[in-house]
Amino acid sequence: MELAYDQIDDLCRGAAFLGAGGGGDPYIGGLMIKRALQEGGKVEIIDPDDLDDDVLVIPTAMMGAPTVLIEKLPSGDEVLRAFAELEKHLDRKAFATMPIEVGGINSTIPMWVAARLGIPVIDADGMGRAFPEIHMETFGVHGVSGSPLAIANEHGDYAIVNAVKNQSLEWIARGIAIRFGGAAYIAEYPMSGEQVKRTSVKHTLTLAMEIGRRVELARQSGQDPxxxxxxxxxxxxxxxxxxxxxxxxxxxxxxxxxxxxxxxxxxxxxxxxxxxxxxxxxxxxxxxxxxxxxxxxxxxxxxxxxxxxxxxxxxxxxxxxxxxxxxxxxxxxxxxxxxxxxxxxxxxxxxxxxxxxxx
Amino acid sequence: MELAYDQIDDLCRGAAFLGAGGGGDPYIGGLMIKRALQEGGKVEIIDPDDLDDDVLVIPTAMMGAPTVLIEKLPSGDEVLRAFAELEKHLDRKAFATMPIEVGGINSTIPMWVAARLGIPVIDADGMGRAFPEIHMETFGVHGVSGSPLAIANEHGDYAIVNAVKNQSLEWIARGIAIRFGGAAYIAEYPMSGEQVKRTSVKHTLTLAMEIGRRVELARQSGQDPxxxxxxxxxxxxxxxxxxxxxxxxxxxxxxxxxxxxxxxxxxxxxxxxxxxxxxxxxxxxxxxxxxxxxxxxxxxxxxxxxxxxxxxxxxxxxxxxxxxxxxxxxxxxxxxxxxxxxxxxxxxxxxxxxxxxxx
Structure with a gap:
């Protein structure tokens, strides 16, 4: 399905709900997606079950303190750079991107990447909500390595991190995000289509959109949201x-x-x-x-x-x-x-x- | 010239002198070189002026607090990994390694790398002494980028860092070294032979060895060192x-x-x-x-x-x-x-x- 402009607010509303109190403000990401659609970008959301086993999928996300994000708006180039550098490091083009986290802002970042790069975004994530650390992923529960990870900032600086354990990856990348000023953009958990199907929490982007839509409908009709x-x-x-x-x-x-x-x-x-x-x-x-x-x-x-x-x-x-x-x-x-x-x-x-x- | 076993102590003595009070204990690195020579390794020290313009040179070093090093002895695999990962990232084999810093331990690390990999070490460095930060290099004064830099620890974790400015590279890599426990091993300032000739402080390894030798001779003969x-x-x-x-x-x-x-x-x-x-x-x-x-x-x-x-x-x-x-x-x-x-x-x-x- 193609993301419609008026689904963006629904997505943000549902993502905030699934954020469980955290996850960062999805409305900043929502504004980015709106602008990308206004500029002619399209977001194709595809079902993980429709993925070929051997395609390469690279999830994208913001990493850092949500409070910092408010004062340091992303240009978007950071996450595109992280994505491109990880592709270069892997010497392979990705077929699609996806969220590592559906709660909060990280439901929106991959949508924006999809709109800008003209690649699909997969209707699934690795947390099924928001969690504070990047090793807290169903991907890792089922043996997918978060490494290599690419992390970039707004100045053009970036790093590729390879850690033996996903918990070390969190520790090292978090240190870089802090030195990048508290917020940075990452591409990580590069995966095959087979791994996405086996290890992700499925249909969570459409879940967020539907929660958001139902709340809004209830509000408009005076029902209990x-x-x-x-x-x-x-x-x-x-x-x-x-x-x-x-x-x-x-x-x-x-x-x-x-x-x-x-x-x-x-x-x-x-x-x-x-x-x-x-x-x-x-x-x-x-x-x-x-x-x-x-x-x-x-x-x-x-x-x-x-x-x-x-x-x-x-x-x-x-x-x-x-x-x-x-x-x-x-x-x-x-x-x-x-x-x-x-x-x-x-x-x-x-x-x-x-x-x-x-x- | 080939490094002789009994020149290792001379090197360490001279490197400590050129450390200007810092630079870390070269004797730890000296022990590593001694073992490598005992195991059949050889260290060929070459004059920078003899380099072909288009060869690739990758300097190697320890990065971190010298005091940490004493409690966390390197296995050596860390620096070999950093070196190999930088080669892989550049998609090119290096002809030689060299020090970024002749004062303190960093005069010895590239010698050890040379012995283990069977490549030459260049008789030159980028500080001409010891300095506390990795952007303080004559290489950078003359326009050589410290990036990409590879940094590795003893667990098999590593990162490749690309920074627009060498000062940012120091800031980011220092953050990683701290998260790696306070000491890590790096390969950085990848350079051409032409750049080495134009931007390095020349003949500093042999300088350190000769200072060390003269001090020892004076001590043995009862002269004033x-x-x-x-x-x-x-x-x-x-x-x-x-x-x-x-x-x-x-x-x-x-x-x-x-x-x-x-x-x-x-x-x-x-x-x-x-x-x-x-x-x-x-x-x-x-x-x-x-x-x-x-x-x-x-x-x-x-x-x-x-x-x-x-x-x-x-x-x-x-x-x-x-x-x-x-x-x-x-x-x-x-x-x-x-x-x-x-x-x-x-x-x-x-x-x-x-x-x-x-x-």
Missing amino acids: FAAIIDFLPETHYSLGKILFTGKVVDVKRTTERGFTVGRVTIDGVDQGSLMIEFQNENLIARKNGQVLAIVPNIITIMDVETAEPITTEFLRYGQRVRVMAVSVPEIMTSPAALDLFGPQGFGLKEPFQPMIAD | FAAIIDFLPETHYSLGKILFTGKVVDVKRTTERGFTVGRVTIDGVDQGSLMIEFQNENLIARKNGQVLAIVPNIITIMDVETAEPITTEFLRYGQRVRVMAVSVPEIMTSPAALDLFGPQGFGLKEPFQPMIAD
Whole structure:
């Protein structure tokens, strides 16, 4: 399918929801895609199941602190350079690009690359949401190396990184992104079509677009946008969505540690106790009066109680009236190997993973 | 000429002297070369003036904190990997390697590479002494790019860095070296034979070996090793050496800032006032009662008053009896463009460069 201009806002809205409180602002990327379409670019979104086994796919993304991005808008040349340098390093042209992360801004970057280079973007990603580090990928769970990775900045500087372990790749590339001023653009996890089909979380770009569309339709028709999401999810492999809590933000503790936004937020309900959510860029665990209601990798999103607009962890403020939703993630994200990488233990939480159960 | 086993200690002794208080311990590299020769390796040292214009030369080096190196001995595979990956990236085999820095350990690393790969090492370098940062090279003064640079660690991780400016290359590669644990191995400033001839400080490996040999001969025959150096230098393009001061270390202020050893040492003479030396890894400026006696890029080396063994800035201690020597550097290192990069202004000193004058 070809991306229509009026689907861009839907994509951004859905990507913000799937960002689980992090992932960076997709609207910046949305503006970039709009301009590319206005200039005659086209984005062909293709189903991963339609890929030939032996094509080369190179995912593209922003790497760094989302807060930096706001002050340092990408020209776009950075990510095209990273992409081109990785192709040159591999001595092979890529057939398509795709997201490594559907939540937040990284759903939009590959769309822009696709529009500019005239290549397709694949309707799949490697996180099925947003995570803070680039080794937290279903690709890696199933043995795909993130290396070689190309990273570029706005001055024309770039690097190719090869690491034995994906966790080292994250460590090294993160160091470069910091020296590049806190935000950089990457091309990495070069993969075959067969690997994409076997290791990705599928149909997540169209998922984001459909979530965004349903929320907008509900808003326009005066319906409940939360109900619109919850009603839609059973049609997808994100089978269950539910409202965890509604209340007022009464306390936000937030610091910046090792380049991440780390902290916790407390939300008081009218007469039903309080909900506490811990986060590291993304929301990790929600406890109501001490009892775990939802835990990573399931998606926890805090939204404005009126508009259902997601509120990212860096924009949480005292007094906000919010509704907290949780969404269960596809099976490929909850295998033991997946949980090792981006389940509770991957974030140093003591609580084990627990699947969501319908009320 | 082929490097003889008993020249290795001479090389290390001379390289420590040319380290100007920094540059890292050459004896670690010396041990590596000794083992390589024992295992049948040979090191052919060739004159830069004998190079064909169009051969490819790839310098090799250690990058990082010398203090880290002592606790993290190189296996050697790191630098061979950096060298091989840069060759692969350039899609061309190198004819030879060479040092970027003759002072300290980096005089020895390319010798080891030469022994292991069976390629020549060129009798020249890009600093003519030791400097703390990799953009402080006569190569760059004359327009040679340090990029692409390959950097590798002991785990098999590596990166290729391309920066528009050599100063950015230093910044980015330094960041990677820090994430690699504080010390890494690099191959960079890939150059043609013509560029080596035009931009390098020539005959510095044989200079180091001859300084080391003369000091050792003087020690063995009960002569003055300081006089041995001073008598030899007029035969070279490091035309002048002199003793600045003799005394006792009475104060050392030293901190670690941005990965560098920064501080100053005060030396009291018996009845001739005191000498103060400021350093950033290497000694930068020597003032006697406020008057500048020597300033970077001229070489200032603090040595044990008995043995003439150089004392690096991190080993300065209260009570040491020392003699301070200064050596003038070749013309290629004192052009206005060279001084911009590694003269007093390159280190943030207010004092202008002043050539050394014979007493």
